[in-house]
Amino acid sequence: MASALARTTRTTLSRYTHSLLGRTYTSPAASLLLRRNVAIGPTPTHQFLGLRRASTAASLKQSDPVDHAAADEAALEEEIEEQDDAERLPEFQSLEGSIHPLTLKALVQKPFSLKTMSPVQAEVLPMLPLLAEPYSNATKDNKRDLFVKARTGTGKTIAFLVPAIEARMKDIDAHVKKALADAGKVGDARMEQDIRRNFVHSNVGTLILSPTRELATQIAREAQKLTEHHEPMGVHLLVGGMPRGAQLRNLLRGRKDIIVATTGRLRDLMSEPDVLEAVSKTRTLVLDEADTLLDMGFRPDIDAISRELPPKGERQSFMFSATVPAAIKSVAHEILHPKFVYIDCVPKDAPVVNNDITMRHTVLPSAADQIPTILQMIAHDQLVNAGASKIVVFCNTTSMTRLLATMVRELAADTLPSARGSRIYEIHSKKAQDTRFNTSARFRADTTGCSVLITSDVSARGVDYPGVTRVIQVGIPTSSSQYVHRVGRTGRAGKTGRSDLILLPFEASFVQTSLGEFSVPHLSVEELQAQLFELCAEYDSNPTAFWKDAIAKLPPVKQAPLPRFSGRRAPVAEGPRMHRAPVTEHVKVVPDTVKAFLTHIDSQAIDETFMSSLGYYAGQVQNLRGSKREILDGLKSWAVDGCAQPVPPHVSVSFLNKVGFSVNERPGDRGRERKPHWGSPRNQGTYGMGRSDGHSGGNYRNRDFDESAMWGGRSRDQGSYGGSSSSYGGSSSSPRSRDSRAARRDEGGDAAFGGQVERSDSGSGSPFRLTTDRRVGQGRDEYKDRAKHHWKGRGKKGSKTSY
Numbered sequence: 001m002a003s004a005l006a007r008t009t010r011t012t013l014s015r016y017t018h019s020l021l022g023r024t025y026t027s028p029a030a031s032l033l034l035r036r037n038v039a040i041g042p043t044p045t046h047q048f049l050g051l052r053r054a055s056t057a058a059s060l061k062q063s064d065p066v067d068h069a070a071a072d073e074a075a076l077e078e079e080i081e082e083q084d085d086a087e088r089l090p091e092f093q094s095l096e097g098s099i100h101p102l103t104l105k106a107l108v109q110k111p112f113s114l115k116t117m118s119p120v121q122a123e124v125l126p127m128l129p130l131l132a133e134p135y136s137n138a139t140k141d142n143k144r145d146l147f148v149k150a151r152t153g154t155g156k157t158i159a160f161l162v163p164a165i166e167a168r169m170k171d172i173d174a175h176v177k178k179a180l181a182d183a184g185k186v187g188d189a190r191m192e193q194d195i196r197r198n199f200v201h202s203n204v205g206t207l208i209l210s211p212t213r214e215l216a217t218q219i220a221r222e223a224q225k226l227t228e229h230h231e232p233m234g235v236h237l238l239v240g241g242m243p244r245g246a247q248l249r250n251l252l253r254g255r256k257d258i259i260v261a262t263t264g265r266l267r268d269l270m271s272e273p274d275v276l277e278a279v280s281k282t283r284t285l286v287l288d289e290a291d292t293l294l295d296m297g298f299r300p301d302i303d304a305i306s307r308e309l310p311p312k313g314e315r316q317s318f319m320f321s322a323t324v325p326a327a328i329k330s331v332a333h334e335i336l337h338p339k340f341v342y343i344d345c346v347p348k349d350a351p352v353v354n355n356d357i358t359m360r361h362t363v364l365p366s367a368a369d370q371i372p373t374i375l376q377m378i379a380h381d382q383l384v385n386a387g388a389s390k391i392v393v394f395c396n397t398t399s400m401t402r403l404l405a406t407m408v409r410e411l412a413a414d415t416l417p418s419a420r421g422s423r424i425y426e427i428h429s430k431k432a433q434d435t436r437f438n439t440s441a442r443f444r445a446d447t448t449g450c451s452v453l454i455t456s457d458v459s460a461r462g463v464d465y466p467g468v469t470r471v472i473q474v475g476i477p478t479s480s481s482q483y484v485h486r487v488g489r490t491g492r493a494g495k496t497g498r499s500d501l502i503l504l505p506f507e508a509s510f511v512q513t514s515l516g517e518f519s520v521p522h523l524s525v526e527e528l529q530a531q532l533f534e535l536c537a538e539y540d541s542n543p544t545a546f547w548k549d550a551i552a553k554l555p556p557v558k559q560a561p562l563p564r565f566s567g568r569r570a571p572v573a574e575g576p577r578m579h580r581a582p583v584t585e586h587v588k589v590v591p592d593t594v595k596a597f598l599t600h601i602d603s604q605a606i607d608e609t610f611m612s613s614l615g616y617y618a619g620q621v622q623n624l625r626g627s628k629r630e631i632l633d634g635l636k637s638w639a640v641d642g643c644a645q646p647v648p649p650h651v652s653v654s655f656l657n658k659v660g661f662s663v664n665e666r667p668g669d670r671g672r673e674r675k676p677h678w679g680s681p682r683n684q685g686t687y688g689m690g691r692s693d694g695h696s697g698g699n700y701r702n703r704d705f706d707e708s709a710m711w712g713g714r715s716r717d718q719g720s721y722g723g724s725s726s727s728y729g730g731s732s733s734s735p736r737s738r739d740s741r742a743a744r745r746d747e748g749g750d751a752a753f754g755g756q757v758e759r760s761d762s763g764s765g766s767p768f769r770l771t772t773d774r775r776v777g778q779g780r781d782e783y784k785d786r787a788k789h790h791w792k793g794r795g796k797k798g799s800k801t802s803y
């Protein structure tokens with residue numbers, strides 16, 4: 001073992017030396033996997049390598065079922081080699097003497113308690129202390145800039161933070177030493193203190209740029225944890241949506257060791273001369289999720305910021321990402337020194353998705369299957385990972401995120417094994433920023449085993465929610481890279497994970513056009529249901545035994561400390577909650593439950609979601625083989641079949657033209673869209689949904705189901721927003737209950753979180769009121785205005801509105 005470690009360190013160092021001579025290399029771990037493409041054992045170290053065990057043996061067994069002996073021999077041989085390979089990953093302790101003892105303490109003791117480096121860390125960290133040397137005539141020819149590609153969830157944050165922190169400390173020491181020598185005051189403690197103080201307040205150590213506020217917050221938190229044992233260091237989080245004044249004040253007053261920022265807020269603050277002055281002396285620049293930051297949407301900001309920094313070479317620059325499209329590689333030199341080192345921790349020709357993630361895609365037979373399938377997928381995970389289920393559901397637009405979150409929140413009690421215990425979280429760009437932080441912190445800390453985060457792409461990149469068991473993508477992502485990043489929210493830090501992509505019929509071609517390099521087999525709705533019903537039957541046959549077995553494998557629940565950048569409220573750790581029994585009868589009737597529920601949804605919300613989807617898919621035509629006409633028809637079918645609208649929302653041809661989605665109108669289209677009575681028995685005078693008699697008492701179950709037969713009579717939650725008996729907008733909303741509901745909403749999403757189902761943040765003006773009293777004329781005008789506003793500045797390639 002010791003010799004293996006020494007060998008690894010030697011290999012890595014020699015590779016670094018090699019790279020100083022101008023060569024790009026593939027990491028040792030990566031090349032190992034490249035050579036064999038085989039699996040790794042069960043320890044976290046092994047799992048960090050991201051491969052499964054004994055693929056060769058398995059394939060041998062498959063191809064020749066008789067020759068099992070040969071297969072077993074091959075498996076054993078592979079296993080021995082793999083053990084050896086895995087042991088090549090060095091332990092953090094091997095950094096002793098190369099990094100500051102207090103940084104090492106944070107890594108190997110509290111708060112991280114890490115033992116073995118991940119492949120990306122094994123590549124970068126042994127470059128220390130050389131990598132952190134201050135810029136000088138002696139070091140200026142060193143290759144100090146890095147461009148690193150490593151799989152999602154493999155610890156890139158630590159891989160760039162440790163060198164950044166080391167570099168800052170070395171810089172401070174070098175500056176103080178030089179200033180004292182220049183002044184002829186070597187040994188003058190007081191002067192040394194003054195020089196040090198002045199330097200740390202006036203020069204930025206490391207500037208880390210992130211594409212999203214969530215990721216920036218997370219990086220800032222990691223930086224704080226890593227510097228915990230040092231004398232207090234200045235870690236600043238500069239992101240939009242939070243008070244600018246406070247950020248500015250803290251920045252101007254404090255040490256400026258590490259700044260983690262989103263580009264918009266940083267540029268804004270750089271308009272302050274003192275901030276600009278400090279930033280212009282930045283020692284290290286880090287672009288996390290570099291491919292996004294160098295993409296069109298962020299490019300102007302990045303260019304403007306880097307113009308103010310010390311020139312390339314003089315400043316040190318790191319770029320990290322899991323995905324590196326060719327176009328981005330070619331512009332890397334605009335940020336990095338021309339002689340940067342490119343480290344690729346992903347084996348050549350191997351998929352960038354971790355091999356510990358099982359991927360599936362489901363093409364729905366019809367749009368009507370969308371919501372039931374999402375719910376059944378969640379139910380499936382809650383049984384497969386009983387007591388540990390933690391799901392992230394990605395939607396393509398903010399409107400869809402809000403709509404789906406509302407639906408899942410409302411339907412959870414009737415359809416999921418976790419029933420009323422379900423924890424439904426919602427994050428998107430229309431939420432207030434502190435709500436986003438708080439929701440994120442609570443979901444991260446959630447240990448109930450029945451939590452679901454429904455989110456837009458604000459959570460797609462970099463965000464680390466430990467223990468996510470499944471990612472569900474509703475609709476196609478913008479690219480294969482985005483697919484990888486979304487999938488990467490599961491299977492992190494050596495854990496296994498599962499990813500499902502749920503596609504409407506018109507989206508089916510995405511799998512061929514964009515996911516060819518991955519293995520994403522099809523899972524039909526029937527197969528999913530068969531698996532699910534089998535699990536349900538197993539659970540119902542002996543719930544206690546099923547549950548006991550499941551939770552026996554889980555680690556004990558720990559109360560997480562409240563980190564500084566996580567928002568106001570400390571997340572409370574709660575253990576898993578046993579599912580209700582029996583589950584089968586609820587899970588089997590999900591399609592009927594959804595159908596009944598949809599008759600109560602606000603059609604204005606459907607309209608808005610339809611419009612935003614139209615805009616989204618207008619930018620996705622190249623990812624789908626079908627015509628724009630098929631996309632438009634597919635979305636109309638989503639509104640009518642998927643959301644039980646009587647007619648598809650009307651979109652004028654001029655509007656379609658405006659958003660770059662012009663299709664030839666077919667004769668009769670307008671008439672069909674506008675006809676208010678188009679085959680809908682519900683549509684008795686009001687456009688869209690709801691009852692025309694002005695009475696809409698009770699919730700949907702009271703009207704469409706014999707609720708007591710299903711639930712044993714207990715009426716549903718007394719406090720979940722939109723979930724009370726007045727949720728669906730009707731006569732049961734007495735003035736008093738309306739007032740109290742409004743008051744709860746005014747408290748904001750977090751304060752209103754009182755029950756077991758998290759409420760939406762209605763402070764953001766949610767259109768998803770689930771009321772039935774749609775005011776036809778007024779609603780239409782408002783809707784047009786909103787749509788106009790919605791499209792302002794959209795439809796441009798690389799638009800970053802969802803962030």
Ligand SMILES: Nc1ncnc2c1ncn2[C@@H]1O[C@H](COP(=O)(O)OP(=O)(O)OP(=O)(O)O)[C@@H](O)[C@H]1O
Binds near residue numbers: 153155
């Ligand atoms: N050496 C290690 N051993 C075990 N866990 C680790 C190690 N290094 C980092 N981790 C943990 O792995 C998780 C993922 O780390 P991190 O968020 O840095 O991954 P990443 O590669 O940046 O992912 P992404 O590509 O999604 O941004 C974190 O919870 C982190 O604490």
